[in-house]
Amino acid sequence: MLQRSLLSLLAVVLLLGAAPSQATAEIEPARQRELLHLLRHDCGSCHGMTLKGGLGPTLLPQALAGKPAATLEATVLYGRAGTPMPPWHGLLTEEEVAWLVALLMKGVPDAP
Amino acid sequence: MHRSLLLLSLLSLLLGGCATTTLRGTGDLGLIIERADGSVLIVESTHQQTLARIEGLGDLSHASVVYSRDERYAYVFGRDGALTKVDMLGHKIVGRVMQSGNSIGGAISQDGRLVAVANYEPGGVKVFDADTLELLADIPAAYGDGKFSKVVGLEDTTDNRFAFSLYDAGEIWVMDLRDARNPVIEKFRNIGRQPYDALVSMDGRHYIAGLFGEDGLALLDLWRPERGVQRILDNYGRGEQPLPVYKMPHLEGWALSEEHAYLPAIGRHEVLIVDRHNWKEAGRVAVHGQPVFAMARPDGRQLWVNFAHPHNDTVQVIDTVTHQVIATLKPGKAVLHMEFTPRGEHIWLSARDDNRVDIYDTRTLQHLGSLPVRNPSGIFFTARAHRIGL
Numbered sequence: 001m002l003q004r005s006l007l008s009l010l011a012v013v014l015l016l017g018a019a020p021s022q023a024t025a026e027i028e029p030a031r032q033r034e035l036l037h038l039l040r041h042d043c044g045s046c047h048g049m050t051l052k053g054g055l056g057p058t059l060l061p062q063a064l065a066g067k068p069a070a071t072l073e074a075t076v077l078y079g080r081a082g083t084p085m086p087p088w089h090g091l092l093t094e095e096e097v098a099w100l101v102a103l104l105m106k107g108v109p110d111a112p
Numbered sequence: 113m114h115r116s117l118l119l120l121s122l123l124s125l126l127l128g129g130c131a132t133t134t135l136r137g138t139g140d141l142g143l144i145i146e147r148a149d150g151s152v153l154i155v156e157s158t159h160q161q162t163l164a165r166i167e168g169l170g171d172l173s174h175a176s177v178v179y180s181r182d183e184r185y186a187y188v189f190g191r192d193g194a195l196t197k198v199d200m201l202g203h204k205i206v207g208r209v210m211q212s213g214n215s216i217g218g219a220i221s222q223d224g225r226l227v228a229v230a231n232y233e234p235g236g237v238k239v240f241d242a243d244t245l246e247l248l249a250d251i252p253a254a255y256g257d258g259k260f261s262k263v264v265g266l267e268d269t270t271d272n273r274f275a276f277s278l279y280d281a282g283e284i285w286v287m288d289l290r291d292a293r294n295p296v297i298e299k300f301r302n303i304g305r306q307p308y309d310a311l312v313s314m315d316g317r318h319y320i321a322g323l324f325g326e327d328g329l330a331l332l333d334l335w336r337p338e339r340g341v342q343r344i345l346d347n348y349g350r351g352e353q354p355l356p357v358y359k360m361p362h363l364e365g366w367a368l369s370e371e372h373a374y375l376p377a378i379g380r381h382e383v384l385i386v387d388r389h390n391w392k393e394a395g396r397v398a399v400h401g402q403p404v405f406a407m408a409r410p411d412g413r414q415l416w417v418n419f420a421h422p423h424n425d426t427v428q429v430i431d432t433v434t435h436q437v438i439a440t441l442k443p444g445k446a447v448l449h450m451e452f453t454p455r456g457e458h459i460w461l462s463a464r465d466d467n468r469v470d471i472y473d474t475r476t477l478q479h480l481g482s483l484p485v486r487n488p489s490g491i492f493f494t495a496r497a498h499r500i501g502l
Contacts, residue, residue, distance in 0.1 A: 037465075040148075041173075041446070041464065041465075041487075042358065042359070042421050044173055045173075045174070045359050045360070046360070048171070048173060048191055048214070049147065049148065049171060049173030049191065050171055050173075050191075050192075052171075052192075052213075052214065053214060053232070053233070054174065054191065054214065054216070054232060055216075055232070055262065055264075055279070055308070055360065079356060082325075084306075084308070084324055084357055084360065086356030086357055086358055087356050091422060
């Protein structure tokens with residue numbers, strides 16, 4: 001269990017190391033872990049824990065390919081009218097959403 | 113003397129082949145889902161202990177369980193489309209089929225011979241032989257112009273029928289499986305936008321689907337299907353903008369008492385009370401957050417409610433006579449599910465982010481103990497075997 005979360009942390013660090021951006025630099029590692037957990041379990045309650053989709057659509061990189069990051073970020077921040085997708089602003093900052101979207105587009109390290 | 117010796121040796125021979133050496137029943141057993149690990153725990157509620165961990169069940173986020181009528185076998189519905197049959201006494205997997213790409217739960221028929229699974233992808237219902245897991249019927253949820261809908265709220269009722277809702281199509285279908293290989297389906301259209309989950313009353317008579325896309329719920333009287341689907345609690349939100357929903361409510365469970373039905377209001381911090389005689393609103397209870405489960409204790413005297421993110425560290429207890437909140441508990445981080453012991457003296461709560469299941473006395477509201485469980489979600493006791501709609 002511990003090993004696995006360490007491994008996933010390492011994977012995130014490696015991933016982020018490869019493409020550092022303004023947004024990711026501002027998010028503390030502890031908060032990054034919380035965001036990953038939120039992504040798996042809370043986003044996962046509709047999009048599936050493995051992000052293959054459920055009531056909400058799949059969030060795997062191949063499904064998101066070609067979509068502008070700004071559009072995806074706006075969907076997360078402001079929700080999607082007519083669907084159950086809620087707005088996350090107020091719970092997540094713009095930087096955090098940008099970090100999550102960038103992560104989703106690259107593929108989330110495979111850890112619960 | 114001779115005879116009892118002979119009997120003893122015969123008995124030891126017999127038992128030598130089994131996993132356990134003492135006889136036991138299954139009425140106080142249950143399964144707890146470890147959602148992130150693809151494993152389940154077999155637990156026992158009399159001594160509040162874990163008996164075994166079974167691994168290799170796949171993606172168990174949003175997994176649910178039904179039981180064979182002898183309470184020997186559990187059927188676990190995984191998110192990844194797997195249907196797994198678990199032997200509650202042998203502590204092992206005895207059958208498993210990958211029956212779809214993405215599923216959301218299932219039900220077992222009145223006679224215990226059929227297990228039906230609701231699928232998101234491809235949208236539809238599949239029916240399996242409960243003994244062999246052989247596929248008996250495949251019902252695609254086709255609607256409109258060659259489209260397929262996600263299926264939600266699949267519930268068993270009497271006469272080997274099942275009812276389910278089509279999320280994308282806004283329909284309720286009733287499937288008669290008296291001849292399992294030749295299902296007879298009755299479709300009810302235009303029942304409301306985006307039905308997201310459903311329940312069936314314990315007598316199998318009323319099927320109620322919650323609607324995400326509009327205020328209100330869709331009610332089908334299965335004793336009087338010719339009357340069609342009726343809208344209840346129409347406009348309960350009174351046109352006000354609903355709050356964002358961070359987790360969809362669940363309707364299945366004992367959310368019914370003799371007089372009232374208790375339903376989680378979607379997008380509001382309220383539990384709705386419905387008069388079961390006329391299906392009109394009989395009141396509402398203001399609660400701590402958006403309810404996910406509103407479950408009545410088996411005797412109907414209390415209602416236990418848990419909440420969506422970000423209020424999911426809290427559970428509230430409502431007195432069903434006074435309709436007052438009588439307790440607000442903080443059992444742990446991310447309380448996902450609750451299960452009463454068969455007669456309701458205890459309740460088990462899963463605290464996902466604390467890796468723990470907590471046990472409370474429902475009368476004193478005292479914490480009795482905890483079991484270590486990895487990211488627990490659903491808790492399912494075998495007593496469900498004998499209840500319609502669970």
